[in-house]
Amino acid sequence: MNPVMTYCSFCGKEEADGDHAFCRQRLSMIDPPRYCSECARRMVVQVTPDGWTARCSRHGEITSAR
């Protein structure tokens, strides 16, 4: 089985590669995810007044709604 690679959804680089503290801070404050965490594709993101949706062409849609 291939290992599941996870990517930073702010910068799109591998989570295991480098420091993503700044990315995490931005994601916690003012940024929706921009890259798919499974494949690092850029996602189509729609921000609305009370949330966001982000869609990867391969892995589908995630939203801010819990």
Add this chain to the structure above:
Amino acid sequence: MTAAPERIDVLDEAREQVLERGVGLSEAQVLQVLELPDDRIPELLALAHEVRERWCGPEVEVEGIVSLKTGGCPEDCHFCSQSGQFPSPVRSAWLDIPGLVRAARQTRETGATEFCIVAAVRGPDKRLLSQVRDGIKAIREDGNDIQIACSLGMLTQEQVDELVAMGVHRYNHNLETARSHFPNVVTTHSWEERWDTLRMIRDAGMEVCCGGIIGMGETLAQRAEFAVQLAELEPDEVPLNFLIPNPGTPYENYPVVEGAEALRTVGAFRLALPRTILRFAGGRELTFGDLGAKQGMLGGINAIIVGNYLTNLGRPAQQDLDMLEELSMPIKALSQTL
């Protein structure tokens, strides 16, 4: 021996000129305010707040905004993550009409009186304008009486007339920065072209919303220049943004405007624009955090964008509404704006 003539303090001048007479500060005076030492910021903010209360009243105007068409813009505004000219991670997206109606409803539910529909374009084409027309119709059919503003880039006279006919009551078009700095920020169109659109909007009877972004490498003198250029336009509203250094844009490594400097800017802009709706817009979360937002509201700001922005997120609307309640600042109601 003759004593050196005593220099009149700019805040004393402002008290008499702006607070008492309602006359905005000149460029030289704004620059003096921007150069005040940190220990005079509380005094500046207190005066700016008094000016705001005297000339605008106690109400705060609450607005929500949404991006109808995101990304892929042909222009090269160096701060913008939606320009198609930079390797920004923001991809093109269109919001459908049901999504727009929902966004307007969410905004109205916060008590907001303004809903601004924004598109990342040089100017609107037929498709965009028809989407806006259908969107406004659908928002009204939803029973939503919120006032609708648009921000769709540069307009022709015909497009201005169309927007008026659709019932758009205010149009946002930012000059972004001082005229002298603009060519460093945007090369695909000019400050003057933006100015022309603004004149058309004004002449057609729409309210003019025009502001910009602080922290794009402009000098303090250029910040002062920008404030008086805005005053010359006499806009109904000035949205004040602080640069969010977004990945892939030419400004991605620019520093975030520091809180004290941002507060000085807020105070100075209020003293240059005593009667304008001065709105906290993007970037305040990074620049100020929660404490600074309060200081800004007590330092000349009388309007906010609640909820998320176009490509960036804001803090939850409820947090801002709670802040206004804590500050005993009433939210402007629709009846007051009609």
